[in-house]
Amino acid sequence: MKRVLFKKLIIVMAIALILTIGLRISSSRSFQFYGNILQKVETQDKVVALTFDDGPTELTSEIIKILAELDVNATFFVTGKELEDNLGAGINLVEAGHELGSHSYSHQRMIFKSPAFIKNEIEKTDQLIRQVGHQGEIHFRPPYGKKLVILPYILRDYDKKTIMWDLEPESYPEIASDRKKIVEYVTENVKPGSIILLHIMYESRSESLNSLVGIVETLREKGYSFLTLSQLLKTNN
Ligand SMILES: [Zn+2]
Numbered sequence: 001m002k003r004v005l006f007k008k009l010i011i012v013m014a015i016a017l018i019l020t021i022g023l024r025i026s027s028s029r030s031f032q033f034y035g036n037i038l039q040k041v042e043t044q045d046k047v048v049a050l051t052f053d054d055g056p057t058e059l060t061s062e063i064i065k066i067l068a069e070l071d072v073n074a075t076f077f078v079t080g081k082e083l084e085d086n087l088g089a090g091i092n093l094v095e096a097g098h099e100l101g102s103h104s105y106s107h108q109r110m111i112f113k114s115p116a117f118i119k120n121e122i123e124k125t126d127q128l129i130r131q132v133g134h135q136g137e138i139h140f141r142p143p144y145g146k147k148l149v150i151l152p153y154i155l156r157d158y159d160k161k162t163i164m165w166d167l168e169p170e171s172y173p174e175i176a177s178d179r180k181k182i183v184e185y186v187t188e189n190v191k192p193g194s195i196i197l198l199h200i201m202y203e204s205r206s207e208s209l210n211s212l213v214g215i216v217e218t219l220r221e222k223g224y225s226f227l228t229l230s231q232l233l234k235t236n237n
Contacts, residue, residue, distance in 0.1 A: 036156075037162040038161055038162065038164060039166045039195065040193045040194050041195070043193040043235040045193075045235050046222070046223045046224045047227050047231075047232055048192075048195070048219065048226060048227070048232070049074070049194075049195050049227055049228060049229045050072065050196050051163070051165060051197055052076050052077065052198055052201065053197065054078070054082065054103060054201045055082050055202075056076065056082055056089035056201065057082065057089070058086070058089075059203070059209070060093060062209075063201075063209065064093065064096045066212055066213070067096070067212070068096060070213065072226045073096075074098050074226070075099040075139075075228050076098055077103035077163075078090065078100055078101070078102070078125075079105060079106070079143075080104065083132065087131070090131075091133060094132055094133040099229055099230055100138070101229065102129060102139070102140045103140075104121045104125060104140075104142070105120070105121040105122075106121065110146055110150075111146050111150075111151070114150075122160075137161075138160070139161050139229055140160045141162070141163050145164060147162065163229060166191070167189055167190065167194050167196045169182045169211075170208060172185070179214060180214070182208065182211035183214035183215050183218055186215050186218075196215070
């Protein structure tokens with residue numbers, strides 16, 4: 001009787017361990033089982049990429065204007081659903097010289113989903129991104145940064161890179177609520193090849209949008225220039 005209990009206990013502990021490791025890997029910025037995952041680019045050049053997740057939304061035209069005044073081209077990981085609802089905004093982003101990447105169609109966690117579901121999310125979004133005029137590779141960034149086994153495996157089949165980030169100032173609430181602190185955080189932690197993640201497509205993130213001028217001006221003073229993700233990837237050395 002005791003041995004049976006002991007065996008059960010071992011099994012429960014093993015399952016708990018596997019789940020813990022799995023969840024940690026699914027959120028890891030730099031590890032996945034298959035394919036190409038990128039947190040930052042290895043380069044000696046003082047170059048970085050600004051990347052924005054979600055949208056496009058009705059704020060897109062204001063964002064395009066701000067980036068044009070700063071003379072910066074950025075990369076937008078859009079969701080297929082929002083792009084479908086705002087095709088004009090997508091066209092305007094491409095025409096303004098920004099890069100589009102895929103952030104899935106419906107912005108759900110891509111873990112514990114069937115391969116068919118994930119493939120549909122990728123293909124539908126890619127089709128919309130092509131429809132608004134994006135040329136070249138379409139990189140992928142998983143919603144919530146979540147991936148496990150199936151997503152990376154499928155992305156490898158599509159020959160897609162998983163693009164993460166190395167700077168996420170908004171993950172700290174006391175920083176996210178203050179544009180000056182966002183600028184400070186990015187300036188202090190930036191490295192050659194950094195990929196900066198911000199959410200600027202929603203009103204709730206106005207401090208992020210308002211931090212752009214400060215980020216660009218301060219990093220330029222430090223000798224950095226801004227590239228789209230595909231341009232940044234080419235500096236890999
Ligand atoms: Zn997102």
